[in-house]
Amino acid sequence: MAAGGGGRNVPLGSGPRDGMRRDGGAEPYWSRRRQGDPVFGADWDTWGSATLLCHPGEVIQHQDLRISPFSQLRPESRVWTVMLLLGTCLLYCARVTVPICAVALSSYFNWDKKQSGVVLSSFFWGYCLTQIIGGHISDQIGGEKVLLLSASAWGFLTVLTPLLTHISSAHLVFMTSSRFLMGLLQGVYFPSLASLLSQRVRESERAFTYSTVGTGSQFGTLVIGGAGSLLLDWYGWESVFYFSGLLTLLWVYCTCKYLLSEKELIIPIDYLTRGLSISKQTKVPWKQLFRKAPIWAVIIAQLSTASTFFTLLSWLPTFFKETFPGSKGWVFNVVPWLVAIPTSLFSGFLSDHLINQGYRTITIRKFMQVIGSGVSSIFALCLGQTSSFCKAIVFASASVGLQTFNHSGISVNVQDLAPSCAGLLFGVANTGGALLGVICVYLAGYLIETTGSWISVFNLVAAVNSIGLCTFLLFGEAQRVDTDSVLSGTRLCFGKGWRLQFPLQEPPGPA
Template identity: 30%
Template sequence: MAGRALPINLYSPPERRRSPGKLLNRKLLCCSDSNSSLNSSSKLRLRFRFELLSDLGVVRRRNWKVRSDVKSEPYELSKSAAPGSFKFKEKLGGDGVVSKDENGDEFDVPWWEEFPKRWTIVILCFSAFLLCNMDRVNMSIAILPMSSEFHWNSTTVGLIQSSFFWGYLLTQIAGGIWADTVGGKRVLAFGVIWWSVATILTPIAAKLGLPFLLIVRAFMGIGEGVAMPAMNNLLSKWVPVAERSRSLALVYSGMYLGSVTGLAFSPFLIHSYGWPSVFFSFGSLGTVWTALWLSKAYSSPLEDPELRPEEKKLIFRNRVSEEPVKTIPWRSILSKGPVWALITCHFCHNWGTFILLTWMPTYYNQVLGFNLTESGLFCVLPWLTMAFSANLGGWIADTLVSKGWSVTTVRKVMQSIGFLGPAFFLSQLSHVDSPAMAVLCMACSQGSDAFSQSGLYSNHQDIAPRYSGVLLGLSNTAGVLAGVFGTAATGYILQHGSWDEVFEVAIGLYLVGTVIWNLFSTGEKIID
């Protein structure tokens, strides 16, 4: 009977207790009773499937079967034929764990046991940033019916939009210091819970009056302000240098997809349940994320008792960040030219980015004539483009570094695209004669902007890996100031001028940033 399974005995050493940071290893040995014999004339098929993912630091283990193709009495493998000839340890690079079901059929080890833990941290950060922008952009859609209900003019709308940045500004440097000293896990958890509660309270505050709404929006900014420094601290400890651009691009693409999600679902919720439903539904998602984060995440690989030894070795062999620091070398940080180039360029970049983030639905509504639903849906395209471009740019940047390009050159090339691309496409908006072309220009502007994730947004870990949280907090403070002034200034310009003037200011800052970045930035470590 062809395909008959051979009875074999599996020997494994006695069970060992799992200890922190250790794997429960088993050696697989094929053996039989001492007086059994192997019929050498029979046709045997031995199937062993192993995959070694050395670049991920993970061994994928799959089950195996031994079957005979001839009618015969059961065959057995002798002890002498067992492990030596197959050399399991050489195949696996270490002791392996194999599994089979009650029928003896092979099955894959669950993916969650194989998936690299460092990328679990990256994906959780990605989801936090997705929630971050969902909760941030919902106001840009809800502000349209809210303005009608509460009779707000453009200046008041600009004030409300900018109030978020008042709180966001306060926690940039503080969040970086906090993350670098106590670890990013607790800081990011605090931020998500804080901004989620503030999001839920937004409709209540709006009905109480404008001052209450401004305070709640500022409180929301406090929570979101710690997210970037905490994330940067976490990735500097968990992610090797060779995966830096890809990991950061993935996390920041969570922001873009958060904008997509918020802009796509907000109009539906507003039409179906009223504008307060947007804040109640989006804000409640933060509690779910926090529960998962607290159970799965650790601030450092050293703190994770379930981290595989292979992956821990890979992380510590290729990372550059040390454990939490006790003091911040402010004099050294602030005396470096590349640090000030990073701060200045962050300001130039965020001016245009935050204008588009907060005012794009209004532009589509007032200039292109889209209704509320159309404004939300057409706003999705630029953010989808950014999500794609950010990951494409991350892959290109890491590939160029692996091919021998200097990190400095790669950062300058990627950021130049991130500055000059938006400048060019925004300059075309005054010349297009159809809404479709205007939407396309917006999408291309945002898509090229996303290459900045492999430029200035990766540079903090390049030049000061131990203090990346503090440095991001410092540069993002300048970026937040751009958001505060840019968002408020846009409201003022629109009340007294036109959209062309709004875009001209952004274009000028993009060009200034390009010059400063290429003259003074570096990709080398300058602060130990």
């Protein structure tokens, strides 16, 4: 069987059985064009999925297709998951650097509260501007490229900030501009992550992968809160910037050197049999997408959960300080976010387990969202009613922790609906969530000022969450809405010469 014509045919097999079929047949399943190249292949067993390793510029043609369980990708998949978790951790380390050093910076540069607020808030205005464009570019060229480029830029910016601040005389203007630019650079991260996972992770593994990577936000907050506070006390505020920036650049270097390679590419065949588009040339059907109720359902739900998260993140420390004046800051600033790590991992594991058990994907997505938005809101309401510090910590931890179930609900539902443009849609939803978050944070402060009661704030959180949850329960779906194409008998382009060519058909019986 020739593969693209020319050259000697090289059989592909599984380990010691190179060129041999497991059912006893002698004909290899795949042949390759190049002579003398290493032998790659998959462990063929059952109709379903496989992993091929091939080289740029080759055309692989299908003859028989007896495909094994999706196993060969798992070692690299685990490494990528860990590296993306670390990337998310470092994202938050860089993001929280200025808030950690806010008091020291105010003292060093003689800023008042208003000036400090301008510096802190400038991040979010930049953060809102690049979400959509970042997601769209990621859908076109690959999320991993956008992630690494943005991480390189914000790493250098973090390292250079102390140096340039000392050189500049307009400290306030420079720090405000630096935070705005940081927001621009980090705004592409989560849309790019959504795009990457939608095109590289199977439906039955998305929830655990996304929830695992998402725990990096809690890890990053804890790492910079602990290590950053120590560095601030020992070596000054500059050291916190150097610590965060240099670690980010080290992460980028290791990822590029050890995980990105031009020599080989792993192509999971079951992406194709499940209809998951890997093509980076897919055009976004704007009119069709935004006319569909499931798209608006997931966007509205994302708006509500993102805005309530920002509200709790912004006001919980003040709530504890004012309601329980003698409480320790390290308790209420650490415990809820520490609890969020195992709950996020558990939600992903539970979601994927239930899907693999045969439950409908949309049923599991809605179940996770009920916990993430509904049950967490109940604990938020309880938080406003208690006068016990211990109970308040329990309620706050439960509310913040259960919110991470959203990672296995609406956060991956975008990838279910439109994997070919998941980054763009996630960017739209996250941009709206950030803008609504700014409004909700301001509205919460207004309610506290006018009513003098924290109950109104937690009522606001519950109300916004309820709107998003009800919309998703009524109109949410998990079927693809971004394409009507049929994969059978087609040629799929993977960019830079990657092509896979075969007619999908039922495999023959045992030889």
